[in-house]
Amino acid sequence: MLGVAYGIATNMYAGDKVDVMERQVERAQAAASEAAAAAEAEAARVADIEAKAAEIQNEARLALASAGAGSVSQPAPMADGRYGIGRAALPEEIAAWDVDVLPDGRGLPEGSGNAFDGEEVFIEKCGSCHGDFAEGVDNWPVLAGGFDTLADEDPVKTVGSYWPYLSTVWDYVHRSMPFGEAGTLTADETYAIVAYILFSNDVIDDEFELSRETFLDVEMHNAEGFVLDDREALEYSQWRGEPCMENCKDEVQITMRSVFLVETPPEGGSDSVMNPATLDGLPPFTADGPAFVPEPTEKPVEAAAATQDVEEPAAEDGDAALLKAGAKAFKKCQACHKIGDGAKHGTGPHLNAVFGRTIGGIDGFKYSTAFKAAGEEGRVWDEESLAEFLAKPKEYIKGTKMSFAGFKKEDDIAAVLAYLKANGE
Amino acid sequence: MSKTTRRGLLKGGAAMAAGLTAGKASASSPDPLITELQDWASYTGAGVDETPYGMPISFESHVVRRNVEWLTASPISSINFTPIHALDGTITPQGCAFERHHSGAIELRKEDYRLMINGLVDTPLVFTYDDLERFPRENHVYFCECAANTGMEWAGAQLNGVQFTHGMIHNMEYTGVPLRTLLQEAGADISPDKWVYVEGADASSNGRSIPMEKALDDVLVAFKANGEALRMEHGYPVRLVVPGWEGNMWVKWLRRVEIVDRAVESREETSKYTDVYADGTARKWTWVMDAKSVITSPSPQMPIKHGPGPMVISGLAWSGHGKITRVDVSKNGGITWETARLGKQGDTKALTRFYLDTVWDGKPMLLQARAMDETGYVQPTKDQLREERGENAVYHNNCIQTWYVNAEGVAENVEVS
Numbered sequence: 001m002l003g004v005a006y007g008i009a010t011n012m013y014a015g016d017k018v019d020v021m022e023r024q025v026e027r028a029q030a031a032a033s034e035a036a037a038a039a040e041a042e043a044a045r046v047a048d049i050e051a052k053a054a055e056i057q058n059e060a061r062l063a064l065a066s067a068g069a070g071s072v073s074q075p076a077p078m079a080d081g082r083y084g085i086g087r088a089a090l091p092e093e094i095a096a097w098d099v100d101v102l103p104d105g106r107g108l109p110e111g112s113g114n115a116f117d118g119e120e121v122f123i124e125k126c127g128s129c130h131g132d133f134a135e136g137v138d139n140w141p142v143l144a145g146g147f148d149t150l151a152d153e154d155p156v157k158t159v160g161s162y163w164p165y166l167s168t169v170w171d172y173v174h175r176s177m178p179f180g181e182a183g184t185l186t187a188d189e190t191y192a193i194v195a196y197i198l199f200s201n202d203v204i205d206d207e208f209e210l211s212r213e214t215f216l217d218v219e220m221h222n223a224e225g226f227v228l229d230d231r232e233a234l235e236y237s238q239w240r241g242e243p244c245m246e247n248c249k250d251e252v253q254i255t256m257r258s259v260f261l262v263e264t265p266p267e268g269g270s271d272s273v274m275n276p277a278t279l280d281g282l283p284p285f286t287a288d289g290p291a292f293v294p295e296p297t298e299k300p301v302e303a304a305a306a307t308q309d310v311e312e313p314a315a316e317d318g319d320a321a322l323l324k325a326g327a328k329a330f331k332k333c334q335a336c337h338k339i340g341d342g343a344k345h346g347t348g349p350h351l352n353a354v355f356g357r358t359i360g361g362i363d364g365f366k367y368s369t370a371f372k373a374a375g376e377e378g379r380v381w382d383e384e385s386l387a388e389f390l391a392k393p394k395e396y397i398k399g400t401k402m403s404f405a406g407f408k409k410e411d412d413i414a415a416v417l418a419y420l421k422a423n424g425e
Numbered sequence: 426m427s428k429t430t431r432r433g434l435l436k437g438g439a440a441m442a443a444g445l446t447a448g449k450a451s452a453s454s455p456d457p458l459i460t461e462l463q464d465w466a467s468y469t470g471a472g473v474d475e476t477p478y479g480m481p482i483s484f485e486s487h488v489v490r491r492n493v494e495w496l497t498a499s500p501i502s503s504i505n506f507t508p509i510h511a512l513d514g515t516i517t518p519q520g521c522a523f524e525r526h527h528s529g530a531i532e533l534r535k536e537d538y539r540l541m542i543n544g545l546v547d548t549p550l551v552f553t554y555d556d557l558e559r560f561p562r563e564n565h566v567y568f569c570e571c572a573a574n575t576g577m578e579w580a581g582a583q584l585n586g587v588q589f590t591h592g593m594i595h596n597m598e599y600t601g602v603p604l605r606t607l608l609q610e611a612g613a614d615i616s617p618d619k620w621v622y623v624e625g626a627d628a629s630s631n632g633r634s635i636p637m638e639k640a641l642d643d644v645l646v647a648f649k650a651n652g653e654a655l656r657m658e659h660g661y662p663v664r665l666v667v668p669g670w671e672g673n674m675w676v677k678w679l680r681r682v683e684i685v686d687r688a689v690e691s692r693e694e695t696s697k698y699t700d701v702y703a704d705g706t707a708r709k710w711t712w713v714m715d716a717k718s719v720i721t722s723p724s725p726q727m728p729i730k731h732g733p734g735p736m737v738i739s740g741l742a743w744s745g746h747g748k749i750t751r752v753d754v755s756k757n758g759g760i761t762w763e764t765a766r767l768g769k770q771g772d773t774k775a776l777t778r779f780y781l782d783t784v785w786d787g788k789p790m791l792l793q794a795r796a797m798d799e800t801g802y803v804q805p806t807k808d809q810l811r812e813e814r815g816e817n818a819v820y821h822n823n824c825i826q827t828w829y830v831n832a833e834g835v836a837e838n839v840e841v842s
Contacts, residue, residue, distance in 0.1 A: 089542075285758050
């Protein structure tokens with residue numbers, strides 16, 4: 001622009017009227033300075049835009065980096081791509097922690113065991129939860145049986161019927177079991193326990209000596225039972241696309257109502273009760289909404305809430321309230337402990353007549369060594385010892401098999417003690 | 426904001442007032458909460474530092490994790506549920522984020538924490554907690570969903586509450602070091618046929634095999650969540666974050682990372698977290714959590730209390746395949762759908778909040794939500810899932826959930842034709 005202006009100023013055709021030329025020069029000079037100012041503004045604008053562009057680029061770079069798409073915002077690592085942080089692991093450390101076993105048997109230690117020896121170890125170490133025959137107690141896993149049930153309505157998935165790899169059994173027993181005493185089994189004990197589980201599932205006979213050498217001779221029943229994730233081919237291909245928005249169905253019926261109503265008491269947890277409601281009287285729906293509006297149910301929300309308020313223990317006398325609280329608190333125990341007429345041992349011993357009982361003193365239950373020792377010292381369950389035990393079981397009797405962590409509230413302990421007294425006589 | 430003339434504003438205001446007259450409540454006598462001097466407006470409140478670490482106010486004490494005792498044999502190896510019915514936005518506070526332990530939550534001090542990398546590496550390494558904080562770190566928000574979330578519902582409508590049907594999920598902002606950084610530090614063999622086996626320090630020593638491609642992609646070794654240290658129940662001091670993949674792989678109290686030449690086939694990737702189909706064969710290595718959504722309010726724990734009129738239907742959507750792009754809501758059990766508004770554009774593999782701002786006519790509704798993710802995947806119905814997988818599956822139930830809301834505003838978990 002400037003050049004054009006000067007060009008006009010200097011390339012004027014020759015004229016004899018100086019004043020004309022002068023005026024023209026004047027005009028050209030004005031135009032030139034105007035152009036210069038415009039150019040300056042232009043340059044400033046360009047600089048501004050450039051700065052903004054740089055800012056945007058920088059932001060984009062940061063965004064990319066924070067999206068994990070690149071490492072542009074990260075400091076450069078050392079020359080070989082490493083930071084030099086941490087220290088070399090020692091062979092003893094790796095040996096202590098790297099104990100996993102692969103399907104081809106890599107990782108197995110020396111040692112051996114058979115089902116005959118394994119039965120005894122299993123009953124002692126595993127029986128309280130898994131049952132003496134690996135049949136499972138209460139909700140604890142069933143380890144044996146369930147053959148040919150995988151296509152049934154409720155498949156029974158056991159080591160025999162479901163587990164595809166023997167290494168998984170060995171590895172899991174050795175590393176993660178027994179529950180509450182993980183990592184304490186020797187290699188021989190593990191071989192023996194695993195042999196017993198395999199024997200219970202008709203995988204091997206009771207003389208089969210399981211070891212690193214014989215490991216690959218064992219054939220698991222369900223070795224071929226698994227396929228890899230094929231959702232991409234079977235599901236994604238048909239479920240991608242534009243979904244229906246209108247008239248997707250003619251009519252909709254409610255076909256099932258919630259099996260359980262779940263109450264959420266203020267103290268936490270939940271209580272499930274069977275839902276008494278039926279499908280009767282529910283409206284079918286069309287595009288216009290429900291076919292009819294059912295009469296209000298007897299207990300709308302507000303009414304239900306109001307009833308709950310009335311049920312506060314204030315209305316009851318002290319003992320009844322305590323027993324009720326005890327029954328509630330005992331829910332934490334009842335998965336393992338039975339009480340009342342004809343109560344039998346479960347995962348834990350029955351709790352009838354527990355007051356005055358020698359600790360670890362009931363025949364027919366396999367106590368921990370710690371409990372047996374306490375009994376031999378002549379220690380007896382009474383109000384005080386039970387309260388202490390129930391507050392912190394693992395502190396009161398170190399080595400107890402009971403997995404329960406203890407009641408946090410003293411009120412709960414008092415309530416449970418009252419409940420044990422009332423129901424265990 | 427667009428330019429509005431004063432005239433236009435007045436007109437609009439008048440129209441709005443007229444339109445709402447019918448719905449507005451009126452007071453017959455002055456509200457004493459307003460006309461009388463209240464204690465809190467006169468006396469002073471709690472001083473600073475009265476609770477050095479603040480807890481929710483007592484009036485919110487019902488908004489807690491809850492378990493269902495009979496689901497598992499012992500609370501030590503069990504699960505509880507996030508109160509998603511009572512939360513809004515997308516971030517789950519750590520204190521009410523669901524827990525799943527296999528041998529209980531352990532107390533492991535930072536000083537006692539060690540992380541080992543071994544196997545197919547140049548140099549097997551041991552890191553302390555402090556070492557981890559010296560690597561360049563990143564922040565990302567991700568959802569963590571247990572593969573068994575909604576698992577009960579395969580057998581039909583079971584538990585009446587979104588906390589119990591969909592509460593095995595949380596969504597936090599994690600701070601951590603990319604796993605790839607640590608693999609590089611140890612000189613790991615990162616060829617695509619290799620696997621990364623990760624293992625926890627607790628008694629269950631939960632271990633899972635992760636294919637190398639994922640390990641190099643977005644897996645984080647995390648030590649902070651929502652800005653503060655992880656909670657004990659979520660793996661303090663260090664847990665693995667495996668974005669979009671089933672929660673069981675997010676190993677807590679991470680103690681060991683081993684590079685192996687094949688999957689370990691641990692208990693948690695064979696006997697558990699696998700699904701049996703109608704013919705008895707089982708599907709394994711189903712790591713990704715497919716797109717899913719659910720209406721959190723109204724829901725059985727969140728009845729409509731206000732009667733007919735304007736209301737907000739709200740819920741959550743997420744996908745392990747990436748971003749949520751759209752959520753549709755139906756009020757008639759899937760006959761007609763309306764597209765909901767996203768609280769904000771969904772982040773990848775993170776919870777997205779959706780709202781349908783609507784007017785309730787006071788009649789019963791069959792509420793459903795249906796999510797779509799950036800791959801174009803549309804959340805399936807229960808029937809579609811059952812047709813593909815049979816009825817014996819346990820995990821990965823991402824079906825469309827239905828709430829029947831009656832004329833009193835009470836919601837119930839139901840199944841529909």
